[in-house]
Amino acid sequence: MEKTMKAVVTYAPGDNRYEDFPFPELEDGEVLLKVKGCGICAGDLKAFHGGIRVWGTSEADRYMEPPCIPGHEFYGEVVDIKGEVPGIAIGDDVCAEQVVPCGHCHFCRTGKYWMCQRSAVFGFKKYANGGFAEYVKLPKTSLKHVLPKSFTKEQSVLVEPIACGMHALEQANIQHDDVVVIAGLGAIGTSMCNIANLKMPKLVIGLEVREERARRAREYGADIVLNPVECNVVEEIMKLTDGLGCDVYVEASGSPKSAVQGLNCLRNHGRYVQMGVLSDLVTADWNTIGDGKELTIIGSHLSAKVYPAVIRGIEKGLIRTDGLISHCFKLQDWAKAYETAEKDPTAVKIMLEP
Ligand SMILES: [Zn+2]
Ligand SMILES: [Zn+2]
Structure with missing residues (x-):
């Protein structure tokens, strides 16, 4: 039997399902994280409601590539590495930048990876499934950052936003x-x-x-x-x-x-x-x-070469995070989490955890 994991899977606007999803298989240079938490972005909510920037006006200009797993504000523990991935070890807590650069377009070649022509962000493409899942695969070209052991789950999830x-x-x-x-x-x-x-x-x-x-x-x-x-x-x-x-x-x-x-x-x-x-x-x-x-x-689009500064800033206590995560829900309660993010007046950033 095929190995599976639990995930929230997007099929169409308004159609997210918590279900069994094929377990990610690693290729050379890829890393597998056991997800510890993933924030819900306004973009995830817009995607759920059929936002035109995500779904386009027809198949031709559609950014979203269903079925795929949403969530780009994730972090987790490294549980598997295929081949050589410098700086990353089993057991590290790691987050990846939201963009998955192609590695060979004009912008990637000139060091402006966040403007990658392919413009792929975790959670919108089949080849870059996101963190609303038990596990997430980090493609070879993704930008990975090891988080300090002292980081709380709230701090870890807030690095991306x-x-x-x-x-x-x-x-x-x-x-x-x-x-x-x-x-x-x-x-x-x-x-x-x-x-x-x-x-x-x-x-x-x-x-x-x-x-x-x-x-x-x-x-x-x-x-x-x-x-x-x-x-x-x-x-x-x-x-x-x-x-x-x-x-x-x-x-x-x-x-x-x-x-x-x-x-x-x-x-x-x-x-x-x-x-x-x-x-x-x-x-x-x-x-x-x-x-x-x-x-x-x-x-201002995504983020450019600032993850290390954010991580340093949080570690030094210069960048605050207290109170920014207002709610934490279990993955299977994603619908309640989305609703809270949209309707609860006390909601700030909401996170999901498997
Ligand atoms: Zn975001
Ligand atoms: Zn590129």
Whole structure:
């Protein structure tokens, strides 16, 4: 009989099943992890609900390759290695970067693996099944990082989302005289308040509607948190900056309204960073960028060469993780976990464990 493992398997939008799945077989250079935990990303929820960026408009432009196992925020213990994999040993706790680079496209060859033309992320492709499973196979080209033995499961699972936030801040190139606005204070936005604060700018301003998240972000390093429902954010930011506007606006909420707000509250020569995945098209006065303020518009995709820094930062206690994992569910209760992530007002980051 074929050896199997338990996994959550995606077949179609709205069709995830907890079932037996063929046990991963290793090829040369591959590593097998016994999964210890895996965070649920907003992208996993969007995929479940048939998000167009994942499912496309037809088979031709479909990113998702079902049936496959979702989950890219995983870590686990190395239980098998095939061939030579330098730096990785049986028994290590390891996480892999979310992107699985092809290794030979223009971007991979020039060291920009996170922009790999193939753009494969764990959990969306048959050849890169994710961590909502008992075991996950790390392909040869995947980027593996050994986690310190001292890491809790929460810390281990948060490395991926924190890395995405850290990359966005690196894209923003924060200076000590900058007023930095971070819009959307979920787990990543909250962590960005922490990391932005470590760069010692003039002011870190968070934008968030939920009071609980606002409170946590203040603990994490936001000097001020504004609620876009209760105040006019652009006016408040102008007041706080002598009418100039902020230097940096990091959009991490995924709301088109927040994107427009960003253009409006930036000062002349401000830097706009798009980090969140937007839920809809944005309608904005594009002149604000050119004829108006001479803005710099910057994209942020996944994370680039920051995992080691995130791991060091957590290890040194500079990067905080407390309170960012709000719930932990067993793998078979994935549906309840998804529902909690979407509906529970106390939810921040939710993780699954086998
Ligand atoms: Zn993620
Ligand atoms: Zn590539």
